[in-house]
Amino acid sequence: MKRAKLIGMILYMCLFFSASLADARVYLDVFGKSYKKITIGVPPFKMEKPNGSRMDMTELLHKDLDFSGFIIVAPPSLIDKELTDEGIEKQEIKFNNWRSIGIELLCKAKVLEKDGELTLEAFLYDTFDGSLMLAKRYRTKTGEWRKAVHRLADDILLNITGEKGINGSKVVFASGGGSRKDIYMADIDGQNVKRLTNYRSICLSPSVSSNGKYLSYTSYKEGRPNLYVFDLESNREIFVDREEGMKIGTSWMANKATLAYSHTSGRYSTIYTFDADRKEKKSLLRNEGIYTSPSFSPDGTKMVFVSDMYGTPQVFIKDLVSGDTKRLTYSGSYNSSPNFSPKGDLIVFVAKFEGSFEICTMNPDGSNQRVLTSGGINDSPHISPCGRYIIYSSNKGGKSSINIMLFNGENKRVLRFTDGNETQPRFVP
Amino acid sequence: MKYLAVFLGMLMLVSMGCAQKAVQMPPADQQQLQSIQQGKYDPPSDNKLKDGEVLEEELARRDRDRMRDLSLKDQKSAAQFKDVLFDFDSYAIKDVYFQQLNETGNWLKQNKNILIIVEGHCDEKGTVEYNLALGQKRAEAVKAYLTKSGVDAGRIKAISYGKELPVDPEHTEDAWAKNRRANIKFD
Secondary structure, X not given: OXXXXXXXXXXXXXXXXXXXXXXXXXXXXXXXXXXXXXXXXXXXXXXXXXXXXXXXXXXXXXXXXXHHOOEEEOOHHHOOHHHHHOOOOHHHOOHHHHXXXXXXXXXXXXXXXXXOEEEEEEEEEEOXXXXXXXXXXXXXXXXXXXXXXXXHHHHHHHHHHOOOOOOOOEEXXXXXXXXXXXXXXXXXXXXXXXEOOOOOOEEEEEEEOOOOOEEEEEEOOOOOOEEEEEEOOOOEXXXXXXXXOEEEEEEEOOOOOEEEEEEXXXXXXXXXXXXXXXXXXXXEEEEEOOEEEEEEOOOOOEEEEEEOOXXXXXXXXXXXXOOOEEEOOXXXXXXXXXXXXXXXXXXXXXXXXOOEEEEEEEOOOOOOOEEOOOOOEEEEEEEOOOOOEEEEEEEEOXXXXXXXXXXXXXXXXXXXXXXXXXXXXXEEO | OHHHHXXXXXXXXXXXXXXXXXXXXXXXXXXXXXXXXXXXXXXXXXXXXXXXXXXXXXXXXXXXHHHHHHHHHHXXXXXXXXXXXXXXXXXXXXXXXXXXXXXXXXXHHHOOOOOEEEEEEOOOOOOHHHHHHHHHHHHHHHHHHHHHOOOOHHHEEEEEEEOOOOOOOOOOHHHHHHHOEEEEEEO
């Protein structure tokens, strides 16, 4: 008995030390093979002067948490008046009551508004032992209340999964119709949609450098497809490739202002890199046929790309140190648009099946290929900086829209920005 | 000290007077200054012609241009460029288009002043980026064929539009077949 107690003590101490070693408790290991979603209760925020935005803020937090794919938000109908009226401080909460309706985590918040400034004071509790997981104040201008909610949602996700959410992220994409297409930037929640180009022409393949400073895209504004690099800070064009032929498929290296793109002209295709800080252009790979869609591993030592060197488009990986090239896709006659995860563990790509084009993932060695979508023409997948979400375009019935899902294909959502056909989405790092 | 103050005071008065004088301008100049500031200034020119007046030289030049445009128009309308269609994910020109491209090549060899653009297109299937490269390859294939038959490569530009400009916006096999094409335009 004594021994059991001693072992218990040691175990407890080990737990205590490991808990204090880690910055935050990680409730969900989302990269595990499977995980169970956590149920969270979010009763309406308290407000001194109740008005419409209280409901909007609570609702937005519901939406943000649900959007993450790791959390089940308890439906408002489950939370009765007694639970709603309860205070937000720990001593005022009867955790038993919340536990009894299956709520594991509880987020309570209070909103204060003064002189056009808004303060959101939020607490996150574990209902199992009533422990406080998060207590934080968020200040914004009243008009920017969405920002405060997104920051809270991202912090809740950091607490639960060990990594911030993407509710505060921005995306770039191409949108339009007919012979006009422009590059847009917007918040991932569909707000603050800004058009970045206005040339009454076709603009394609936008991509933003990892430091957020440069935007690259291909445009027909001078009558043929040239590649442009635009400095978003100084609002100036810093580079144009006007060589004959198609210049397309831009992606930026991690932690560097280096762009890669492909150039197809005559019998040859060349993959170039362009260092935007030094204004240096270099040839990385040159061969007959089609070579396009370059994307780098996070350490910059490997590059995936598409080539038709064996007759059909297939995904290849080139080791930039040893120079070796390896074919990654063998099944099917069409594998294209590869993109390396910024975490280095996955490559997302598009594969053709019967009549559809699906988003798929594989390990960087080509193993473990999985199909994540079903039906339609799905294209241009891109993995979020945190490595957990895939943004892509989906065309079903002739209209193309931007979609997002988890790396395992779960929690698919349609994002809405403009009225046009939206294609080629990219996260803004 | 007292004198200095008086002197300074007088200096100020004088300078203020001068400053006021400096901005005094005749009304016409003021107008000009205003229009310069607003970016609308049109400098007066001595050899400006009155409305409707055209130099004889200019008239003759316009006539020549019109004649050349007309003959170019006739010349161009005589040419009948037809689309070259491709199989899915292919940039190989099919045998059935050889005859058609030979005729185009012959016409271009006879009309040496004409410059052309070959535009390569794809159907809506497949990825945007790969299709942009594929469209380039289709345009290059037609350009290579014409070059081989004796047309100077410098007269032909190859441009790809990927799947951006379909001729048939439908989502059927029929529409896709029409959209996988290379067409020839005058440059």
